[in-house]
Amino acid sequence: MRQILTAKQLRAAEQRVFDAEPDVDLMGRAAQAVARVTDAVVPTGTVLVAVGQGNNGGDGLFAAARLAAHRPVLVWLAMGSAHEAGLEAAVVAGAQEVDAVGAIKALAECSVVVDAVTGLGSRPGLPAEVETFAAACQAQGVPVVAVDLPSGLGADDARVHPSFQADHTVTFGAPKPCHVLNPAASRCGVLHVADIGIDAEPTMLRAAEESDIAAWWPVPGARSDKYSRGVLVLDTGSESYPGAALLSCAGALHVGAGMVRYAGRAPSGLIMSRFPSVVIGDGRAEATVLGSGWGDRDNAESRVEWAKLHQLPAVVDADALYSLPSGRLDGWLLTPHAGELARILGCTRAHVESQPLECVREVARTTGAAVLLKGATQYVAELSGRVTIAVPGPAWTARAGSGDVLAGICGALLASGLPAWKAGVLGASIQAMTAARNPGPYTPDELSARMPAVIAELAAAR
Template structure:
């Protein structure tokens, strides 16, 4: 990096941004840049500079570009480049050009948001809010992050941009992955500009990562060496939870599946491979267990093996369990567990997943649109799962997830890896089974094996 000329990174970012804007216009059926009307919202930071230089590139391709300078400290080189390319700059006290009674929604084809960079605080100043109000209804491309969100936590506090496309540089930022800010990013497009990247505090698995984590049978392996997962789930009230959890576990990832509970006959009728009580390398408890949840947890905990704790068994927790564990609450369950407001947890999932992981000395998988997975080890990056579909919000899907994670845990994965790989596979299976439409939990379970088969070849660089 030291050998790069001054401003080289900004020029790379600006070029990537300009081509992303052109791609966005074409994606909307508007063709390329020529003749298009583009407005830049420019703050005082480097994001404003990126927007200005990108605007200059777009102007040279025939776009009509106008920059609204929301600060008297706009990037001088970027302003000069835009003007030299035929673009125009207006300040805060210059009225909008459309003469349309205070709205410019018909005056531009796209807005480029370069108001606040990654060092900005959550929320927007009144002048930025006013500019956005004038441009309401016009598609927005944000530079690096939507202005006004908290970049490092994914939280929102006050006004912020809601983008159709966010063009980021070097690597994804936490706000691109973590809700609620991730919902404001729209589509996220990553541009490599040659940055040297630090070890992340937040990460997201991709297909190749999951392929490297999924356990593969050794040539001399057998059903016991591949892991035995046990499930103490379901009840007379909720027998379907048992069947769904077992279906999630019985995908071939573990060598054997055991089931203990009141739905035994029904489970074995649909899964003849499943056997009864005995030793296991991991236990799954709680899904649909009703009044038996506490005893299921107590038994599994006494076995001394790793646990997946879901649903009803979460209510029995009051501190660390003394064995490796994965807790799988949704926001409401976590709210009850740690006595916090559900809305607060949904607004700050990163904070509360970390808090619960520390309090219970367990991996916490906080379910949501972007499932957040935190380890009790503060040096382990939090993982955010990005696979899935909104159709996955259906009864029983969490039961399938618990069984799937249990099978990975029994097969030897560390709790953080079992939880995050399980969440990725679960979401990918839902997308496959859904095919863009409704899906049931049973359909998700049935699609897991197909997703595993579709994973890329394991990297020879990893053991």
């Protein structure tokens, strides 16, 4: 599990290191990591280091000094002044200074640019000259290694602003929100988290890794049976949208539900012809899935209320999200995408996309349910405000039907006895991981059929 630290938290962690060891050279360690990644990404040719006036520029200058020992290095003091000791070290090592015009001209011969204009202290956006330079790097296809974060982004911000588009970003101690929240994360390229001796303490924002998914996956044991593995009732699909019923069955069955009952309105013959192990009708169950493919169902409220009355943990998806019963929904998992979350909150989709953490936490706080916000980055918020980001995957899954499969997956995991937040994180992650291992435009049901192999791989790795 990776802890994600805000700029303030990282600075506090840094201060603890300085308090314990006042002479520690964190900047030297940061510079070493930047130089190492730069050499690994583009081993030869001229390096152009764009430098700002703060400590991020200092990292860049000490990295320039290291690089100048074995390859040509140019430095551009983009904000006029710069970290004095860093500049001296770079010049002594042989780095050549260029001005703004020289920096743009030099791009034609450079093999890599190091962006050390701003880091943790970054205000969003760039001065015009730097913005022109950043655009020129991209237009000319010169690879960019960003120090801590692509200058122009805000460390704690999901939004994009005029910024560098990095191919690689070297950050220190722990990822910051901009490295994991989209769309900002899409400006970071490959993220390298360098250990410079700063410890990341547990925070309210963290990112799950494949090892977590392997450790948490509910693998049956010698004494397991269909009931102990969990019975799931699917109330999904409708006459208008029978496909959603099939897709939720596919999701639930392919991640190992002990038993799936189908109690929705799609024709039972259709379900049986595709999934003969499904039992038709209500009955004993440990969890239910509501809403996928309901369309404009007339008794939506009463069906959702029914689950609450029977204290049946529910995955609430799609249209059922607008029929939530009053009171706390402890143990439930809501699975909205950004548009659905916006409708629940009464705000715009753009607002949800620019403030995903705040929005997903708000719905978890007001309902008591865990909330899985689906999208390019998938967040699971709990009542406590803790947010776990699921393992990311490729955009191949961004298509109709993926959400129906995901609801079935999460339902099976909920029925197995997992807490709702964990069912959400595991469900979103297994779909993403399966897509990553099977790149291509597989349909959501085809992809679900490949999940058992991924789950077997995870189980074998424990």
